[in-house]
Amino acid sequence: MKVANSILERSYRNGIGQALAAGLVSAGIVAAVVLSQPDRYRAEIRILSAGDLSADQVQALATTREVAASAVSLPALSGYNLSAADFFRDTDTEQLLQTDLLLPATGLKLGVTDPNPGRAASRALAWAQALCAAAADGTGQAGGACYDPNSALPAKVDNYLWWKLLAATLLGSILGYGGWLGRNRWNKKENARMAKKDAVKSKSSETAQALIRKLKTGKARIGVIGLGYVGLPLVDVFGRAGYSVVGIDVDAKKIEALRKGKSYIEDVPSAHIAALVRKGALLATTDFSVVETLDALSICVPTPLRKTGDPDLSFIVNVTEAIAKFLHPGMVIVLESTSYPGTTRDLLLPRCEARGLKVGQDLFLAFSPERVDPGRKDWTTVNTPKVIGGITPQCLEVALAYYGRAIEELVPVSSAEAAEMSKLLENTFRAVNIGLVNEVAIICDRLGLDVWEVIEAAATKPFGFMKFTPGPGLGGHCIPIDPLYLSWKLKAVNYNARFIELASEINTNMPRYVVGKVQDALNRNRKSINGSRILVLGVAYKPNVSDLRESPALDVIGLLRQKGATVNYHDPYVAEVRHESFQLTSVADLESAVGQADCVVITTNHDSYPWKKILQWSRLIVDTRNALGDEGRVSDKVVRL
Numbered sequence: 188m189k190v191a192n193s194i195l196e197r198s199y200r201n202g203i204g205q206a207l208a209a210g211l212v213s214a215g216i217v218a219a220v221v222l223s224q225p226d227r228y229r230a231e232i233r234i235l236s237a238g239d240l241s242a243d244q245v246q247a248l249a250t251t252r253e254v255a256a257s258a259v260s261l262p263a264l265s266g267y268n269l270s271a272a273d274f275f276r277d278t279d280t281e282q283l284l285q286t287d288l289l290l291p292a293t294g295l296k297l298g299v300t301d302p303n304p305g306r307a308a309s310r311a312l313a314w315a316q317a318l319c320a321a322a323a324d325g326t327g328q329a330g331g332a333c334y335d336p337n338s339a340l341p342a343k344v345d346n347y348l349w350w351k352l353l354a355a356t357l358l359g360s361i362l363g364y365g366g367w368l369g370r371n372r373w374n375k376k377e378n379a380r381m382a383k384k385d386a387v388k389s390k391s392s393e394t395a396q397a398l399i400r401k402l403k404t405g406k407a408r409i410g411v412i413g414l415g416y417v418g419l420p421l422v423d424v425f426g427r428a429g430y431s432v433v434g435i436d437v438d439a440k441k442i443e444a445l446r447k448g449k450s451y452i453e454d455v456p457s458a459h460i461a462a463l464v465r466k467g468a469l470l471a472t473t474d475f476s477v478v479e480t481l482d483a484l485s486i487c488v489p490t491p492l493r494k495t496g497d498p499d500l501s502f503i504v505n506v507t508e509a510i511a512k513f514l515h516p517g518m519v520i521v522l523e524s525t526s527y528p529g530t531t532r533d534l535l536l537p538r539c540e541a542r543g544l545k546v547g548q549d550l551f552l553a554f555s556p557e558r559v560d561p562g563r564k565d566w567t568t569v570n571t572p573k574v575i576g577g578i579t580p581q582c583l584e585v586a587l588a589y590y591g592r593a594i595e596e597l598v599p600v601s602s603a604e605a606a607e608m609s610k611l612l613e614n615t616f617r618a619v620n621i622g623l624v625n626e627v628a629i630i631c632d633r634l635g636l637d638v639w640e641v642i643e644a645a646a647t648k649p650f651g652f653m654k655f656t657p658g659p660g661l662g663g664h665c666i667p668i669d670p671l672y673l674s675w676k677l678k679a680v681n682y683n684a685r686f687i688e689l690a691s692e693i694n695t696n697m698p699r700y701v702v703g704k705v706q707d708a709l710n711r712n713r714k715s716i717n718g719s720r721i722l723v724l725g726v727a728y729k730p731n732v733s734d735l736r737e738s739p740a741l742d743v744i745g746l747l748r749q750k751g752a753t754v755n756y757h758d759p760y761v762a763e764v765r766h767e768s769f770q771l772t773s774v775a776d777l778e779s780a781v782g783q784a785d786c787v788v789i790t791t792n793h794d795s796y797p798w799k800k801i802l803q804w805s806r807l808i809v810d811t812r813n814a815l816g817d818e819g820r821v822s823d824k825v826v827r828l
């Protein structure tokens with residue numbers, strides 16, 4: 188049994204087994220086909236004596252008796268098996284038959300083939316009778332021609348079955364062997380290809396796994412480039428998660444402050460920074476060569492608009508070029524700056540790979556948008572779910588390990604582009620809804636309705652409505668800008684993002700609308716903007732922060748100044764404002780500034796403002812934020828948006 192098995196095994200290893208099997212299968216198929224054909228029967232009748240018939244006589248007999256197509260079997264003549272017609276055409280054979288027939292040819296057989304067994308037998312008998320009749324000499328046995336009538340028993344035949352089976356076996360075996368050879372060769376090639384792929388994969392997964400281990404155990408050294416509203420909170424969060432962090436920025440003043448343990452961002456307490464610096468867990472530098480020593484890097488540089496309204500990607504490009512020569516295998520880089528879908532792949536990937544590193548194999552690249560809302564206490568960098576998308580699945584795996592140590596909830600998505608787009612959807616959603624509610628404010632004004640009352644009433648719906656409030660326009664680094672990154676990208680693919688464009692148009696015009704309100708309000712007091720003293724309250728783009736970027740208050744100030752007003756501002760968070768066309772400092776005494784102003788314009792409703800007192804001290808107020816609430820609604824001194 189063992190020997191048989193080993194023979195079988197060996198024969199299969201060198202293809203013989205396969206060849207034989209294929210041969211047998213082919214023969215089986217042929218046999219099945221042949222045997223499924225209509226049955227053919229052969230009846231052979233034994234001629235006991237052919238008498239003295241000549242060949243010509245037999246031929247003539249065969250023709251007249253319509254048995255020309257029948258086979259005549261002459262076993263005595265060493266296996267001749269010819270049709271009667273062929274037999275009589277061949278001179279040599281004629282000779283032999285003649286000789287044989289003239290002999291008392293016992294054992295001579297005469298065969299007839301027919302699809303019907305009964306007909307085969309009766310035709311054989313008829314043929315034998317004809318032979319005898321032709322040879323009859325009156326006694327019925329002249330020349331000795333006689334036959335054995337009992338021998339005409341028909342049997343199933345296929346003359347070529349064995350040849351067909353042999354041919355099928357041979358052909359099948361050849362094809363089987365050929366197939367085995369081909370498959371063998373393909374297998375070898377495929378194995379080589381898989382082995383190569385496996386080698387690359389195992390190398391990349393080794394690199395990734397080593398980095399993941401470092402990240403998960405907190406042994407990785409982290410870098411954050413761009414230490415502003417996004418970058419500094421991230422430094423704080425990574426530092427508190429136990430990582431050793433390096434903060435990199437081109438602004439030497441920020442670096443200096445951090446080295447002294449001082450924070451310049453409201454959301455990051457100086458105590459946190461000081462603690463990290465003391466522990467040696469935070470290093471701040473302007474030197475990009477430190478990237479050489481890092482395992483992970485987050486890029487949080489600005490992505491503003493150019494004067495033309497197009498995205499300014501120069502910060503991302505500059506940083507990527509500055510770090511390129513310090514990149515090394517076993518590193519993860521995550522872009523956090525908001526940008527159009529495709530930025531990570533278009534701008535970072537080629538620069539990272541320029542020095543021969545393969546992303547997804549040696550180096551891991553991902554995008555994770557920041558959702559920080561400066562000034563917010565309930566949702567912070569740590570507890571706000573964070574979306575992450577990698578350039579490859581391996582990139583995502585590493586990036587998740589990187590952020591997983593510091594952020595409570597991560598939201599992996601299938602690609603860097605999906606992560607980039609999710610951020611733009613969030614901000615476009617806000618920009619469009621603010622645009623809508625700003626237009627509703629204009630509509631309500633035309634209809635003589637109180638927009639704030641309308642919004643509050645609509646907001647009582649417990650489902651399907653989300654409350655947004657109007658204001659003097661959009662501000663901050665994100666909402667007025669990010670959607671335009673998307674519409675810019677879409678222009679490149681011939682698509683006009685209409686909601687974005689329309690919302691942007693309405694929101695951009697709001698400062699002008701507010702100035703119109705100021706004009707109307709002053710008009711009530713028989714005054715013009717020109718020559719009036721106007722106090723703007725709150726210049727930061729939103730309450731309780733010092734962030735001035737894109738603040739609509741600055742546009743309001745600029746427009747009022749253009750119309751000849753003397754404008755001052757007060758903001759507890761912003762001591763000084765430097766704008767393209769003016770430079771102002773916050774008035775020191777709020778009460779006297781409010782009291783002296785012909786009109787107070789509330790542009791930002793910081794919580795610290797004493798609204799009731801402001802209402803008392805003032806002569807006229809334009810309230811763009813409903814800061815005065817019901818008291819403002821009923822007061823003659825107040826004009827609301």
Ligand SMILES: NC(=O)c1ccc[n+]([C@@H]2O[C@H](COP(=O)([O-])OP(=O)(O)OC[C@H]3O[C@@H](n4cnc5c(N)ncnc54)[C@H](O)[C@@H]3O)[C@@H](O)[C@H]2O)c1
Binds near residue numbers: 417441
């Ligand atoms: N501020 C937000 O509320 C907020 C929220 C989510 C996303 N974002 C996005 O995050 C990104 C950063 O925004 P931010 O508000 O932190 O900006 P920011 O201006 O507060 O900070 C950017 C920092 O990058 C530094 N910087 C500029 N060029 C640099 C360079 N080449 N190398 C190193 N440092 C450089 C600047 O000096 C600055 O300190 C932007 O893409 C923004 O859209 C911002």
